[in-house]
Amino acid sequence: MxxxxxxxxxxxxxxxxxxxxxxxxxxxxxxxxxxxxxxxxxxxxxxxxxxxxxxxxxxxxxxxxxxxxxxxxxxxxxxxxxxxxxxxxxxxxxxxxxxxxxxxxxxxxxxxxxxxxxxxxxxxxxxxxxxxxxxxxxxxxxxxxxxxxxxxxxxxxxxxxxxxxxxxxxxxxxxxxxxxxxVPEEEYTIPIGLADIKREGRDITVVANNIMVKKTLAVAEELAEEGIEVEVVDLRTMRPLDVGTITSSVKKTGRLLVVHEACQTGGWAGEIMAIVSAHDAFNYLDAPMRRLAGADVPIPYNRLLERAAVPQEEDIAREIRAIMSNKY
Amino acid sequence: MKEEQKTEKKENADFFKKVEALGLKQAQLEEMLYTMYLIRRFERMADQLYAAGKVHGTMHLSAGQEAVAVGLGLAVQDDDYLVNHHRGHGHFIAKGADVNLMMAEFLGKENGYCRGRGGSMHIADVEANNLGANGIVGGGFPLAMGAGLAVQMQKADQIVLGIFGDGSTNEGVFHESLNMAALWKLPVLFICENNKYGMSMDVEQVIAKLPIAQRADAYGIPWELVDGNDVVAVFDVMNKAVAHVRAGNGPYFVEAQTYRYFGHSKSDRNLYRSQEEIAAWREKDPIFRFRAALREANLITEETADELNEKANGVIESAVEFAENSPEPNVNTLMEYVYA
Missing domain, CATH: 3.40.50.970 (Thiamin diphosphate (ThDP)-binding fold, Pyr/PP domains)
Structure with a gap:
């Protein structure tokens, strides 16, 4: 290919x-x-x-x-x-x-x-x-x-x-x-409305989209060496949302972190957590759900400030470790 | 013979000549009068049904503007596309809409044009190339332009009728759409129905340079003004405009100057204009005027004119009956047509 x-x-x-x-x-x-x-x-x-x-x-x-x-x-x-x-x-x-x-x-x-x-x-x-x-x-x-x-x-x-x-x-x-x-040269389609588990893991579910999937996968590699197995759910479609894949994964791992680059307030992580908290999957949680989102700030120009405005790999790793150890 | 009578005789002769020159046959003239009656009656009935609490929400009556709808309707093909504004009842009727289905929609019924989901402000019949009224002032400009783009790419012979009010021409999309339509020579006929007020604001308060149609100059689009209360004049101008657009010469802009008798919507107390002004425009009523001209030119009898009016009343009566006997949508179908 x-x-x-x-x-x-x-x-x-x-x-x-x-x-x-x-x-x-x-x-x-x-x-x-x-x-x-x-x-x-x-x-x-x-x-x-x-x-x-x-x-x-x-x-x-x-x-x-x-x-x-x-x-x-x-x-x-x-x-x-x-x-x-x-x-x-x-x-x-x-x-x-x-x-x-x-x-x-x-x-x-x-x-x-x-x-x-x-x-x-x-x-x-x-x-x-x-x-x-x-x-x-x-x-x-x-x-x-x-x-x-x-x-x-x-x-x-x-x-x-x-x-x-x-x-x-x-x-x-x-x-x-x-x-x-x-990527195949030939034609193939991926149905709209289906999330994809980009990496399977038993310990914690991370729900992410676009670039945060890539960052989370890199973090997952690193954490695997520490013995933390991260399941990475790539939403791929934000609407209609694939609720089934999210809730099944949460039931399996018992932990949830939602990661997005969009600003936190009114951001879609809140929607995912609301769905899980009203679902049977909530009963399977071993720790509070957390979200890691972009800061509520316009994206700055300066390289350091820009980097600090959105979740980076170290932030994702820190959040996962915090959830795994119940220390926030 | 007195001077006044002479002038009147001459006007009658002019009207006769004009009608003849336009090739309007007796049956068409009667149809024009009938359709104006039908629109007026439809709206009066809708207003009554609103007062009786049967029409839910608001609506925007076009009484006084019927000549624009009817003059245009006669000048176009049945399969031309229509992109309408929120005061659009007349244009739909003039383009052949079924008043039963319209009335059913006004009452929010399942067998209305939009199955009760749209109401007065969103009436559409996509199968008949009626792409809908619009609740967003100016929202239709880019849609009309885009429909024109599709027609051009499909090499079809239809044109797009983009109808809008005076107020909408201050929206940015007006300028974006005229520019793009002119750049690409799209088959769009822009029809500005200038009824003098955008809600409560007089055109003179909100438009830096009048007439509105001269804005088309900025985009190299030919334009014309027409007395929007003279149905024959409207037909004449629309005929030329339609021919220009259909021949592939790109867009054309017509401003029809007219007046609405009723308020902007149901919340309007008419505080921004005088009763005298409304009365003065009623003197120029498009229906009375057309009927009088037909009478004086001996193109219709009093009896026939009355019959047409009665026929329109009857059709609207049965539309109300149809609508009242139609079923409400089932609440369980709320989420139908929602795919995401």
Whole structure:
């Protein structure tokens, strides 16, 4: 199986689907010759032409609405927002229009659109280009939220997202773009709504998403040498949430840590803990559940401050040890 | 013959010539009058049902604006796409919506257009290319533009009718969407229904330079003003605009100047305008005006005009009966159509 970067896996899915479904097109800023701010669509203009690699003015609400309107009329647009932060400019079109059309119109409309957006900190892009806003997007009924942590998941989930009849927000993490993994050349899909146990372990469940999965896996290796076996649950899809995988894992390990880069207040870790606390799995807990989230602070520019604003491997390791030893 | 009578005779002759030049046949003229009656009656009934506590929530009445809906409806194809605003009852009816299903939706019934989930503000019939009214002022601009993009990519011959009010043209998406539609020469007809007020704000208080339609110049989109209370004039302008858009020349912008008689919504006490102003506009009522012109040009008899009005009343009566006899949605179906 060939190795591909996360970014190449995304491009591979886009290319595959555009070759076999002429309804699919990409719409966004600087996605042509430039190839997109992070290069996801690099080279695609030559193959697919400017109609299907539709470059736009800097008009995020316009992009989101164009994709929604086109989806209502039978196309399968994949919109690209240059940074996740910019979804706030497009939120009316995403949440009020795309996300509600099917329900509001009595189930008679379908809005098969995907909107890709890179989130996350670590690139020195500071407060308006580094946010993790998946918790906000998860709040709206009518929007699926997907966030792969590996190149393999990225391709399989993106193919599912494009084929989905409903709006899917596809969150990428900037620091994952260059990470590599084995990715089949051929087509395969990963169902939306299924979490994945990225590492099995008997002692503690860590529920995480995107880059925090990668960090937790590194920590798990380290802790295994100390005899702590961490089970890493990669949510992959934030909405609809795979409650079964989470609760089964908690029942198995009896301990839970939820890790995300998004700010803590109103962050989705609270949702996971609320679900577990109201579930039979709660009875299996041997220690209080904990969460480790981004600090409630805009992402700073300075390298040291930026690093301190979101969970790092040492923080994850510290939290796991604390839960294992019942010392907080 | 007195001067006044002479002028009147000339106007009648002009009306006759205009109607003839537009190729409007007797049956079409009657249909236009009938549809205006139907819209007016539908809304009056909806208002009564609201007062009786049968319509839940608010609604936005368009009484006084019927000529825009009807003049447009006659100028377009049945399968053209419609992206509507919140004061959109008339446009749906003029484009052929089933008033039974509309009334059922107003009463929140399971067999309404949106199965009672949408109500007045979200009426849609996607199968008939009616992409919905919108509760967000200006929310439809990018949708209309995007639908136009799809139609262009599909090489279909439909066009998209994007209808919006004066107030929405101060939203950012207005400018984003006009720019993108013009850049890509999309088949979108932008129709601004300027009824003089965005809720309580007079257009002169909120728009730096009038007319609104001249904003289209900034994007190189041709535009035209029309008396929105003159159904024949509306049809004439829309006809040209539709032909321009359908021929692949890109978007076109029409501003129809009109007036709403009732408040913005059910909470409006009409404190921002005078009764005199409302009365003055009622003098220019599109229905009376059209009926009088038809009469004077001998294109309709009093009897036929009355019959059309009665027919509309009857259709609305039975729409209410249909709606009242329709079932409420089952509460157990609350989560239907929610996929995430």
């Amino acid at each position: 060939p190795e591909m970067t996360y970014l190449e896996a995304i491009r591979s899915a886009l290319q595959y689907e555009m070759r076999q479904d002429e309804r699919v097109f990409i719409i966004g800023e600087d996605i042509g010759v430039y190839g997109g701010a992070f290069g996801a669509t690099f080279g695609m203009l030559e193959e697919f032409g400017p109609e299907r690699i539709r470059e736009t003015p800097i008009s995020e609400a316009g992009i989101m609405g164009a994709a929604t309107g086109a989806a209502l009329v039978g196309m399968r647009p994949v919109a690209e927002l240059m940074f996740m932060d910019f979804v706030l400019l497009a939120l009316d079109q995403l949440a009020n229009q795309a996300g509600k059309a099917r329900f509001m119109f009595g189930g008679k409309a379908t809005v098969p659109l995907v909107v890709r957006m890179p989130g996350g900190s670590g690139s020195g892009a500071a407060a308006q280009h580094s946010q993790s806003l998946e918790s906000i997007l998860m709040h709206f009924p009518g929007i699926k939220v997907v966030n792969p942590s590996t190149a393999y998941d990225a391709k399989g989930l993106l193919l599912s997202a494009i084929r989905d009849p409903n709006p899917v927000v596809f969150v990428e993490h900037k620091l994952l773009y260059k990470t590599k993994g084995e």
